[in-house]
Amino acid sequence: MTGKGIDKAVTKIFSNGVEHRECMRHLVKNFQKRFRGEVFEKNLWPASRCYRMTTHERHWNEMHKACPKATNWLLENHKQLWARAKFNTTSKCDYVTNNIAETFNSWIREHKSLPVLDLMDKIRQLIMERFCTRRNLASKLSGFKILPHVMKVLHEKSRSLNYSIHRSGPMVGEVGGVNKDLVPWRFIVDLDNHECTCRGWQLTGLPCVHAIAFIGTRRVLLEDFVHPYYSVQKFIAAYASAVPPMPDKEEWEKVDLGFKLLPPLCYRAAGRPRKRRIVGSEEGGTSSRGKRRCKRCGGFGHLQKTCNEIVHDPDAPPPAPPKRRRTYKPKVVEIIETTEDPSKKRKRTSKPKVIRVTENPEDPCTKKKRKASTKGKQPNKKKKATPTAAEPTAAEPTPAKQYVIHLLPSVFMLV
Numbered sequence: 568m569t570g571k572g573i574d575k576a577v578t579k580i581f582s583n584g585v586e587h588r589e590c591m592r593h594l595v596k597n598f599q600k601r602f603r604g605e606v607f608e609k610n611l612w613p614a615s616r617c618y619r620m621t622t623h624e625r626h627w628n629e630m631h632k633a634c635p636k637a638t639n640w641l642l643e644n645h646k647q648l649w650a651r652a653k654f655n656t657t658s659k660c661d662y663v664t665n666n667i668a669e670t671f672n673s674w675i676r677e678h679k680s681l682p683v684l685d686l687m688d689k690i691r692q693l694i695m696e697r698f699c700t701r702r703n704l705a706s707k708l709s710g711f712k713i714l715p716h717v718m719k720v721l722h723e724k725s726r727s728l729n730y731s732i733h734r735s736g737p738m739v740g741e742v743g744g745v746n747k748d749l750v751p752w753r754f755i756v757d758l759d760n761h762e763c764t765c766r767g768w769q770l771t772g773l774p775c776v777h778a779i780a781f782i783g784t785r786r787v788l789l790e791d792f793v794h795p796y797y798s799v800q801k802f803i804a805a806y807a808s809a810v811p812p813m814p815d816k817e818e819w820e821k822v823d824l825g826f827k828l829l830p831p832l833c834y835r836a837a838g839r840p841r842k843r844r845i846v847g848s849e850e851g852g853t854s855s856r857g858k859r860r861c862k863r864c865g866g867f868g869h870l871q872k873t874c875n876e877i878v879h880d881p882d883a884p885p886p887a888p889p890k891r892r893r894t895y896k897p898k899v900v901e902i903i904e905t906t907e908d909p910s911k912k913r914k915r916t917s918k919p920k921v922i923r924v925t926e927n928p929e930d931p932c933t934k935k936k937r938k939a940s941t942k943g944k945q946p947n948k949k950k951k952a953t954p955t956a957a958e959p960t961a962a963e964p965t966p967a968k969q970y971v972i973h974l975l976p977s978v979f980m981l982v
Contacts, residue, residue, distance in 0.1 A: 586655050589647035590665035591615045601640065606633040615650050615663050618766040623652035651770060659772035659796050676842060688813070695810035705803045713790045717797045721779065721789055728780040738785075742777040756781045761792060772796050 578587065595611060606629060614626035631638040648654060651661050672679075678689045708714070734740040743753035754764045754777045761768060767775035772794030774782065782789055795801060861869055863883055864876040875886045 586658075587647045588654070588663075589645060589649045591649050591663040592665070594645055594649055597644075598637070598641070602634060602637040604633065606630060607637065618651050618661075618770060619764075620652045623650050652766070654770060656766075656769040659770070659794055661767075661770045680840065680842065684816075688816075691810065691813070695812065698806050698808075698810055701802075701806040702809070705799070705806060708799045708802070711799050713793050713797055714799060714802060717773070717793065718790060721773065721793070724776055725779045725783060725789075728776060728783070730777070730780045732781055732784055734784075740781055742780055758782065758785070758787075758792065761794075 574587075591612070598607070598611070610626040610629045614623050614630070617623050617626070627638065649663065651663060654661065674693065675686075675690060678686055681689060730742050730744045732740055732742055738758040740756055741753055742756055743751065745751050756763050756778050758778070758781065761774075763769070763775050763778050765775055765777060768778050774789070774792050778792065779789070782792060859870065860867055861871055861874050861876075863871045863874045863886075864878050866874075866876060871884065873887050875889075
């Protein structure tokens with residue numbers, strides 16, 4: 568699980584058959600930029616986490632049947648191992664993500680802003696303290712064969728295992744059951760060779776749930792079937808050496824390299840430098856760009872409170888009620904009529920005469936075309952036509968309008 572910068576170096580140095588794995592989380596993140604769909608959400612991660620090749624091929628064929636272009640892109644751009652079904656059983660490690668490196672980055676997060684030399688010295692101090700703590704812990708595990716934390720996990724898995732067991736011999740048998748989809752399954756467990764046909768025992772070195780269920784029917788110890796990698800002796804040997812302490816760099820020996828190494832030219836950006844990385848939405852972070860998924864139907868583009876889609880799940884919440892239609896009120900226009908000359912200054916002492924016009928929106932006769940803008944054009948100086956007897960005058964109300972005239976006393980004083 569290395570980056571692109573040291574990919575070739577690792578392959579060149581470890582040329583004795585060491586496999587090169589790839590982080591599945593980064594693979595999925597790159598994959599979703601090009602291909603999306605329900606078939607990939609149901610089969611891509613299960614194809615990576617399953618231990619058996621038959622299960623991996625079933626998920627792979629589902630994706631290839633839906634979109635051959637997506638599977639061809641995976642074969643061309645991600646040639647490293649990313650599925651547990653293809654992992655070697657020698658390393659006893661079934662990790663499909665790079666969480667170990669992310670844990671180390673979080674460990675040194677407060678010191679990442681230091682210069683390179685000071686950062687390396689701080690990492691050395693952290694490792695020195697960690698080795699000392701682990702050695703003190705190993706000195707207290709003299710009466711154990713396997714690490715207590717590992718045995719605690721195995722004992723928790725051994726609870727409520729209602730499997731059917733059929734013996735073929737004293738150390739070989741069949742373990743069967745039914746999964747959550749009521750599909751029956753069956754595996755072969757061999758205690759002598761520490762093997763199970765699910766491949767979980769061989770890949771991790773820890774007995775799987777099928778082997779634990781079969782071991783429970785025999786008068787044997789569970790810790791005898793755990794790989795020596797998890798033993799207390801291996802733990803003591805891993806932290807036996809100590810990291811030597813170092814004095815201050817002022818006490819270091821001065822060495823003439825023959826040249827002077829200058830620091831690179833760095834241009835600091837505006838604002839405070841960010842120390843924490845941006846957590847993606849697939850890791851549980853909040854993202855303002857991504858589409859929101861409806862919790863009721865699983866679709867995109869709307870929320871549960873406005874969802875009206877058909878859902879066949881009987882336990883799903885009811886659909887949202889229909890929206891109410893907006894009611895439009897009649898338009899009211901107030902017109903102020905005056906008979907005085909507007910060029911003269913005046914002082915209003917009371918309210919002028921107001922004509923209130925109410926338009927009926929339901930009457931089609933009131934709909935008129937919008938007048939074109941006369942901005943920048945010469946005004947039309949035509950004479951106004953005198954109203955005839957057939958045409959209604961301004962004083963007479965039309966069928967489309969209702970005039971409510973309020974005659975108020977108005978007195979204007981000229982200044």
